[in-house]
Amino acid sequence: MTRRQELTEAQLAALFDPATEQRDMVRHYMLSDADLAMIRRCRGDHSRLGYALMLCYLRYPGRHLQANERPPAALTAFVAEQIDVCADGIEDALASEQTRRRHAAELQRWHRLRAFNARHGAAFLEAFAFQDVPAAAPLLRAIDMLRSMNKTGASSVPKSAPISFVRGRWARHVMPSGAVDRRYYEICVLSELRDRLRAGDIWVVDSRRYRSFEERLISQETLLELRANGAWPVAVDADFERFIAGRKAFLDERLAAVERKAKGGLLPDITLDKGVLKIAPIEKSTPPEAEALAARLYAMLPRVRITDLMSEVARWTVFTDCFTHLRTGETVADQRVLMAGLLADGLNLGLTRMAEACTVASLGQLAWTADWHIRDETYALALRRLINQQQREPLAAQFGSGTASSSDGQFFRAGGFGRDAARLNAHYGDEPGSKFYTHVSDRHSPFHTKVIAATASEALHVLDGLLYHQSEVTSVRHHTDGGGDSDHVFALCALLGFQFAPRIPDLKSRRLYSFGKPSNYPTLEPLIAARINVALIRTHWTDILRVAASIRTGTVTASLIMRQLASYPRQNGVAAALRELGRLERTLFTLDWIEDPELRRSTNRELNKGESRNSLARAVFIHRLGEIRDRTYENQQHRASGLNLLVTAIILWNTRYLARAIAALRTSEEVPKELLVHLSPLGWEHVNLTGDYVWASSDQVSETPDGFRPLRPPPEPAMLAA
Numbered sequence: 001m002t003r004r005q006e007l008t009e010a011q012l013a014a015l016f017d018p019a020t021e022q023r024d025m026v027r028h029y030m031l032s033d034a035d036l037a038m039i040r041r042c043r044g045d046h047s048r049l050g051y052a053l054m055l056c057y058l059r060y061p062g063r064h065l066q067a068n069e070r071p072p073a074a075l076t077a078f079v080a081e082q083i084d085v086c087a088d089g090i091e092d093a094l095a096s097e098q099t100r101r102r103h104a105a106e107l108q109r110w111h112r113l114r115a116f117n118a119r120h121g122a123a124f125l126e127a128f129a130f131q132d133v134p135a136a137a138p139l140l141r142a143i144d145m146l147r148s149m150n151k152t153g154a155s156s157v158p159k160s161a162p163i164s165f166v167r168g169r170w171a172r173h174v175m176p177s178g179a180v181d182r183r184y185y186e187i188c189v190l191s192e193l194r195d196r197l198r199a200g201d202i203w204v205v206d207s208r209r210y211r212s213f214e215e216r217l218i219s220q221e222t223l224l225e226l227r228a229n230g231a232w233p234v235a236v237d238a239d240f241e242r243f244i245a246g247r248k249a250f251l252d253e254r255l256a257a258v259e260r261k262a263k264g265g266l267l268p269d270i271t272l273d274k275g276v277l278k279i280a281p282i283e284k285s286t287p288p289e290a291e292a293l294a295a296r297l298y299a300m301l302p303r304v305r306i307t308d309l310m311s312e313v314a315r316w317t318v319f320t321d322c323f324t325h326l327r328t329g330e331t332v333a334d335q336r337v338l339m340a341g342l343l344a345d346g347l348n349l350g351l352t353r354m355a356e357a358c359t360v361a362s363l364g365q366l367a368w369t370a371d372w373h374i375r376d377e378t379y380a381l382a383l384r385r386l387i388n389q390q391q392r393e394p395l396a397a398q399f400g401s402g403t404a405s406s407s408d409g410q411f412f413r414a415g416g417f418g419r420d421a422a423r424l425n426a427h428y429g430d431e432p433g434s435k436f437y438t439h440v441s442d443r444h445s446p447f448h449t450k451v452i453a454a455t456a457s458e459a460l461h462v463l464d465g466l467l468y469h470q471s472e473v474t475s476v477r478h479h480t481d482g483g484g485d486s487d488h489v490f491a492l493c494a495l496l497g498f499q500f501a502p503r504i505p506d507l508k509s510r511r512l513y514s515f516g517k518p519s520n521y522p523t524l525e526p527l528i529a530a531r532i533n534v535a536l537i538r539t540h541w542t543d544i545l546r547v548a549a550s551i552r553t554g555t556v557t558a559s560l561i562m563r564q565l566a567s568y569p570r571q572n573g574v575a576a577a578l579r580e581l582g583r584l585e586r587t588l589f590t591l592d593w594i595e596d597p598e599l600r601r602s603t604n605r606e607l608n609k610g611e612s613r614n615s616l617a618r619a620v621f622i623h624r625l626g627e628i629r630d631r632t633y634e635n636q637q638h639r640a641s642g643l644n645l646l647v648t649a650i651i652l653w654n655t656r657y658l659a660r661a662i663a664a665l666r667t668s669e670e671v672p673k674e675l676l677v678h679l680s681p682l683g684w685e686h687v688n689l690t691g692d693y694v695w696a697s698s699d700q701v702s703e704t705p706d707g708f709r710p711l712r713p714p715p716e717p718a719m720l721a722a
Contacts, residue, residue: 016061020074023352026367028060029075031082038110045085050093052079054103058111064104067097121186122150129205130193131212135567136201138162142189157182165192200564213564216556217546226549233552235497240541244534247584248515254591255514259521261595268597275526277508277594282604290678292717293671298683300661301654302709305688306347306646307695310339312709313649316656317389322381323373332373336360336695341370343693345642349623358693376634379641380470383447386648387471390445393652395659398676400442405475406606407448407465407484409435409458410614415627434628436617436640439465440610444651444681447473449644451636458483460566462500463492463551463558477501479606487582488562488575494585495548501589503603512590513583533580540577547574612682617647619684654681657711665714 019025031039035055042048050065056079057065065071071090080087094100125147132140141162149157157180166174166188173184196202197210204210218226227238237243261267269280304312314320320335332338340361344354351370355363390396413433437458439448448465452458462484466475478498482505493500504510511529514521518528537544547565551558565575592599618626621643630636658681665671 016063018057018072018075019060020072021352022074022078022363023350023367024060025075025078026364027371029056029078030368031055031079036083039083044092046089046092046095047099048083049076049080049085049087049089050099051103051107052083053090053093054100055107058107065100067100068094070094121190122146124190126150128207130202131205132196132202133213133564133567136165136196139165139189139192139196140202142185143193146186146189155182157185161185167192200560201567213561216561216564217543217550218553218555220542220546223542223546223549234495234545234548236495238545240538244537251515251584251588254588255512255521255524258591258595259524262523267594270594272523272527277527279507279594279600282601285601285605286678287675289672290675293675294679294683296714296717297658297661297665297679298686299715300664300711300713301657301683301686302711303686303688304653304709305691305694305696306343307339307693309653309687310343310646310649311335311695313386313653314339315707316652317385319382319385319645322385323378326372326375332369334360337365337369338373339695340693341366341374342642342645344370345374345638346620346644346646347623347689348621348626348628348639348643350629353623354693357691360695374638374642376637376641379638379645383641383645383648384470386645386652387441387445387447387469387473390648390652390655391441391443391472393443393655393659395655395662395676395679396443396445396681398673398679399444399681400606402441402443403474403476404442404479404602404606405439405447405466405473405477406442406479406610407437407439407458407462408481408607408610408614409437409452409483410617411435411454412621413625413627415625415629434636436643437461437465438610438613438617438644439469440613441473441475442606442609444609444613444655445471445473446613446644446648446651447471449640451633451640457486457566459486459489460559460562462489463496463498463562466498467496467551467558468554479503479603481505481607487579487586488565489582490585490589491544491578491582492548492551492558492562494581495544496552500585501593501599501603503607504590504593507590507593510586510590512587514587532584536573536577536580540574543574544578544581547578609680612680613647613651616650616682616684617643620646620650620689622689650684650687651681654683657708660708661711661714664711668714 019028031052035052039048039052039055042051053071053076054065056075057063057071073087076090077087080089125143130140130143139162142165145158145161148154159180161180163175163180170184170188170191174181174188193202197204200213200216202210203212203215226232232238237246258267262270262272271278314335320338321331323338324331337360340354340358341351343349344351344366349357351366352363355361355366361369391402411433412435413431433454435452435454435456435458437450437452438446440446448469450461450464452461458480462478462480466478476499478493478500480500480502482503485502485504489502490500512524512527513530513532514528515532515534517531518525521528547561550556551561565572565578628636628639630639658679662671662676
């Protein structure tokens with residue numbers, strides 16, 4: 001009977017074929033000194049070549065070089081060059097089956113490798129005790145069923161097997177013709193278990209890494225110690241009765257004030273008719289004079305290649321020193337090679353095409369630098385250096401006070417291998433992709449970015465950017481659009497000392513909450529849904545404080561704990577109590593939103609900064625059709641970090657040169673200070689982002705005595721208008 005092939009030839013090749021592209025071979029098959037020492041122990045060039053190739057196969061794709069299998073010529077040549085033997089020796093290396101087996105056994109012993117099969121899956125499930133939130137119960141029932149089948153030796157999956165956790169991408173393999181395939185069912189269970197462990201929906205009993213919700217929080221005893229030692233990490237009073245009395249008095253006062261204005265028709269741009277709330281659209285606030293000034297200033301900026309822009313910013317900030325070697329801590333000897341690698345990420349060009357487009361490094365040099373110097377923590381350190389400099393720029397103070405910020409997600413389509421890791425969100429069309437979720441200060445500093453799934457709730461990630469960036473940005477008030485809005489975010493922002501000010505979509509359908517009877521506020525009564533459940537918040541107040549303190553002290557990340565809270569059913573006590581507190585804080589914000597037109601305008605203004613930054617990012621992320629083609633989260637995060645670093649460098653460069661342009665213009669005419677608040681450092685027309693990526697030598701750059709490029713002459717206003 002012919003065995004049915006479950007995977008296509010392309011899928012099999014992706015899983016089991018060795019790498020042959022130069023970039024991939026550098027990543028997987030560069031031999032260390034320890035590797036070379038082992039290889040030299042073999043007698044004869046052909047034996048050394050065979051041993052080295054077996055080592056490479058075990059590293060990637062993670063299997064033996066099989067009998068009668070001929071390695072690709074590109075791989076053979078790559079390995080032979082490193083061990084200084086002739087690639088033609090492959091014929092002798094493949095001739096002895098006994099030698100091949102000996103090499104395989106020796107390497108397995110040396111690296112302590114074992115072949116994986118179904119027995120290991122069974123042993124894994126048997127070795128650990130799992131617990132879950134109710135939403136993950138079907139997966140835990142599947143695990144219990146597989147344990148029982150493994151013990152009894154059953155080969156067929158019962159018709160009653162839980163399948164609600166099987167996603168669409170698995171369904172065609174797990175249930176190819178209606179019946180459940182045992183092998184794929186077990187693989188699917190293990191895959192989903194991995195994802196649920198990462199999300200926190202399932203945890204391992206007595207595990208340090210995969211802990212339950214309760215175990216992730218600091219203990220009540222630790223909370224009391226923090227309070228006694230004066231190190232209270234939460235921004236509210238720990239005594240619930242004092243806290244709730246203060247919030248009740250404040251909410252009653254605000255409801256009464258807005259009630260009076262609503263009754264008298266004194267709310268600016270607001271109509272409240274028969275319980276229907278309407279807010280007039282926000283009018284454009286940028287005067288034509290400010291737009292004309294911005295056009296003249298940008299026309300004065302020198303035209304610059306992106307390579308030279310990066311070099312100039314590196315000279316100002318020395319951000320390249322942040323990219324230290326993973327092992328030795330040394331900086332990169334040739335900064336141009338490093339910057340070429342950074343541009344490969346930020347421009348979405350990739351290392352292979354960058355090696356073809358630049359003259360400073362080969363693909364091997366770029367790949368080695370990327371693998372050893374460019375990683376999440378070095379990107380974060382370099383970004384911090386650029387952000388801190390942007391925050392300190394004198395002109396940046398005109399853009400904002402430095403106390404406000406916003407965040408927004410930007411969707412990028414997936415292409416190539418990236419489609420396998422992407423999700424489909426109908427909001428962005430019928431193409432899969434991912435989102436880069438970025439926080440931006442009111443001084444145009446994009447101080448935090450992370451990759452999230454296209455289908456992920458942005459609200460889960462709002463606090464991560466506010467809490468875990470490493471820069472000098474101090475945000476007091478934070479804005480999001482509707483995607484970042486949730487009751488849990490309102491509650492936690494209040495507990496952690498942030499003012500949360502989202503632009504709430506469909507505000508007319510949102511409801512207020514009160515402590516007293518809604519009838520106490522007859523004009524607002526149609527908007528009030530219910531009274532706040534004080535007893536529920538009181539019951540879980542200690543746990544609420546533990547959640548907030550754990551987030552603030554870094555015991556657990558905000559996104560992880562919020563994901564766990566969101567996964568609980570609505571009747572869960574802590575989640576429901578935090579939601580009730582969020583309703584209180586949302587009501588206070590909504591009353592401010594109704595009463596204060598300047599709050600509405602400032603929220604819109606800050607969100608526009610983020611949207612304009614996204615336009616710059618879209619222009620910079622120009623290659624590969626602007627698609628994400630990386631399969632792993634790590635590589636996608638590198639792409640997002642590189643893009644954000646490059647965007648920040650452009651923003652800083654623009655800010656400095658705009659300041660110089662303003663100073664130059666003021667020598668001949670008045671530049672009103674009040675117009676500068678509307679200026680943005682997000683232009684890119686003067687930056688050459690494409691072509692060959694070359695770095696000018698110092699004698700090729702025409703600079704003024706103070707080290708800057710000369711400005712272009714200011715155009716006459718009439719010429720711009722023409």
